[in-house]
Amino acid sequence: MAGALAQPRQPARRGGAADLTRRRTIARARPRPQELDELRELVQEAGARLEHRIVGHTDGGVALETVAVGNPSADVPAVGFFGGVHGLERIGVRVLLTYLRSLVRRLAWDTVLQRQLEHVRLVFMPLVNPGGLLLGTRANPSGVDLMRNAPVDALDAVPWLLGGQRISAGLPWYRGAAGAPMQAESRALCDVVERELLARPFSLALDCHSGFGAVDRIWFPYAHTRRPIGHLAELHALSSIFEASHVHHRYVIEPQSRQYLAHGDLWDHLYQRSLDRPEATFLPLTLEMGSWIWVKKNPRQLFSRQGIFNPLIEHREHRVLRRHIAWFEFLTRAAASCGRWLPQGERREREHEAALARWYGPRSRR
Numbered sequence: 001m002a003g004a005l006a007q008p009r010q011p012a013r014r015g016g017a018a019d020l021t022r023r024r025t026i027a028r029a030r031p032r033p034q035e036l037d038e039l040r041e042l043v044q045e046a047g048a049r050l051e052h053r054i055v056g057h058t059d060g061g062v063a064l065e066t067v068a069v070g071n072p073s074a075d076v077p078a079v080g081f082f083g084g085v086h087g088l089e090r091i092g093v094r095v096l097l098t099y100l101r102s103l104v105r106r107l108a109w110d111t112v113l114q115r116q117l118e119h120v121r122l123v124f125m126p127l128v129n130p131g132g133l134l135l136g137t138r139a140n141p142s143g144v145d146l147m148r149n150a151p152v153d154a155l156d157a158v159p160w161l162l163g164g165q166r167i168s169a170g171l172p173w174y175r176g177a178a179g180a181p182m183q184a185e186s187r188a189l190c191d192v193v194e195r196e197l198l199a200r201p202f203s204l205a206l207d208c209h210s211g212f213g214a215v216d217r218i219w220f221p222y223a224h225t226r227r228p229i230g231h232l233a234e235l236h237a238l239s240s241i242f243e244a245s246h247v248h249h250r251y252v253i254e255p256q257s258r259q260y261l262a263h264g265d266l267w268d269h270l271y272q273r274s275l276d277r278p279e280a281t282f283l284p285l286t287l288e289m290g291s292w293i294w295v296k297k298n299p300r301q302l303f304s305r306q307g308i309f310n311p312l313i314e315h316r317e318h319r320v321l322r323r324h325i326a327w328f329e330f331l332t333r334a335a336a337s338c339g340r341w342l343p344q345g346e347r348r349e350r351e352h353e354a355a356l357a358r359w360y361g362p363r364s365r366r
């Protein structure tokens, strides 16, 4: 979602129609990013153990792909893992490929994992914006910021430009033309969520980003309003079991609206779509890896656009790739066991009150 505050000037310097043409030419010349090849190698290695699907194509003709593993039955809970919505935030893609590789290799021998996958479905779309990944841009090759592209308008004032703008595709945080259909990448992501997650009684989504602040954050909706979402009690219960079982974790868990509001957030849009089925619970989360830590430890990164959004030193990248696996594993287990912690009745009311005090009260804490 973010990656935002750190990149105001660059697109303006090279903005405009000429820049868009240049980006489209590069996208045509280089067919696909290296990470897409890595994904396909994993698909090949896994054989029948992974279900691989082409779920759409970018305007430049690059395939948009998902892989899935676990019980496909519609009444089983699911977790969707998404990455690379902002092409520049490559580390999100790499973290998901690392987790997927670990799953694929464990499937060959790990009985506990095989049992777990009888109770949960995992769906991965690690390269939502392959064109942006190729070009090293936040936006897709048409200059649209996919995380500002959904048909949702903020109810309160948003920060200028950063909150989403319709002035020009040559400026950052462009939402796309008013009334235009969503971009191919956004549409494909929404189709995957609707088909694979929203149809189930319980699902979680995790969208991996980087670039905002100095600590790792887990955000939940809303981004378009400071109003709490309907499933606040469930989110609080999820945070509680995570914090109780991972006492040394380093995430700040909070609604995105505590940091800034934005138009067009895809997860606000999809969460609202999920409310059409009141019997189902869909909790979308965003991992925002705090890249300023990497910059602080290696200030030379400030002089590279990639460096503001990604760890450049190998051992640091390895540490980042390891760190989030425990969080991914937790989500997988939490989904598989949702019947044991989702609050009902009076407990749900207590969780809701505790969540209001924690995140929305006058002196709310993190």
Ligand SMILES: [Zn+2]
Pocket: 001, 002, 003, 086, 089, 209, 210, 211
């Ligand atoms: Zn982002």
